[in-house]
Amino acid sequence: MLTRPASPADAEAITEIYNQGIEDRIGTFETEPRTVEQILAWFDAVGPLGRFPIVVTEDEGRIVAYAATSAYHSRACYRGIAEFSVYVARDRRGQGAGRAALTGLIEAATKAGFWKLLSRVFAENVASRRTCAAVGFREVGTNLKHAKLDSAWRDVVVVERLIEENID
Ligand SMILES: CC(C)(COP(=O)(O)OP(=O)(O)OC[C@H]1O[C@@H](n2cnc3c(N)ncnc32)[C@H](O)[C@@H]1OP(=O)(O)O)[C@@H](O)C(=O)NCCC(=O)NCCS
Structure with a gap:
């Protein structure tokens, strides 16, 4: 497996993988499937030439x-923190692709100067x-009843990983 920066040519595959994640109701509060055009617009906003790395594993x-980073907060003091998400094609889960994608994303975030990645799972x-x-990543704690998915309250575990290379 090879992990590399994503490009707009990957938008179709990313859309399919993300929509599987939405359908499976295990990885996100999102419920509406995305279109390729929406993913391309996201690329334009934050993509390969922007500040927030996105990687694909082939x-x-x-x-x-x-795996993708996104803005954590607009306050300048938090500029070195990014949120992240990771999604694996349904038929390829449990075979090391998630680990490979996340490892590649951490490398890209390190090069981009971030000092922390975080997410809620x-x-x-x-x-x-x-x-x-x-x-x-370490588990920071649990947010109870953080939001509803399909009318049911969900608890989320906050995870974070410091990037020591960018902490002085
Ligand atoms: C969560 C997800 C990204 C993990 O990727 P993956 O390719 O399935 O996981 P990997 O094969 O790389 O496994 C990585 C580790 O997780 C463990 N793992 C993977 N699937 C597991 C499962 N179903 N139950 C328990 N452990 C599991 C592996 O054993 C491995 O741990 P180890 O190195 O300690 O042995 C993937 O399953 C996925 O896309 N799920 C649906 C969307 C989602 O939940 N995204 C996360 C949003 S926060």
Whole structure:
């Protein structure tokens, strides 16, 4: 498997993988599927030439996962913090692609100068919690009843990883 910066040519594969994640109701509060045009607009806003890295993981020419950073907060003091997400194609989960994508994203975020990555993971999302732990994230704590998904309150675990190279 190879992880590399994403490009607009990857938008279709990213859309498909993200929409599977939305459908599966395990990784995000989002419920509306995305279109390729929306993903391309996202690329324009934050994509490969922007401040927030996005990476894809390929296996034999097929994109099997992606991971992306996004803005954490508009206050200047938080400029070195990014939120992240990671999604693996449904038929390729549990085969190392999530770990590969997240590892590549951490490398890209390190080069981009971020000092911390963070996210919120559904408490029951064992695969995501294990993947985060495997690449050095710690669990900060749990936000109880953070929001509703399909009318049910969900708890989320806050995870963070310091990037020591960018902390002086
Ligand atoms: C969560 C997700 C990104 C993990 O990626 P993955 O490719 O399935 O995971 P990997 O094969 O790289 O495994 C990484 C670690 O997690 C563990 N793991 C993976 N799936 C697991 C599962 N279902 N149950 C328990 N542990 C699991 C692996 O054993 C491995 O841990 P180890 O190195 O300690 O053995 C992927 O399953 C996915 O896309 N899920 C749906 C969307 C989602 O939940 N995204 C996260 C949003 S925060």
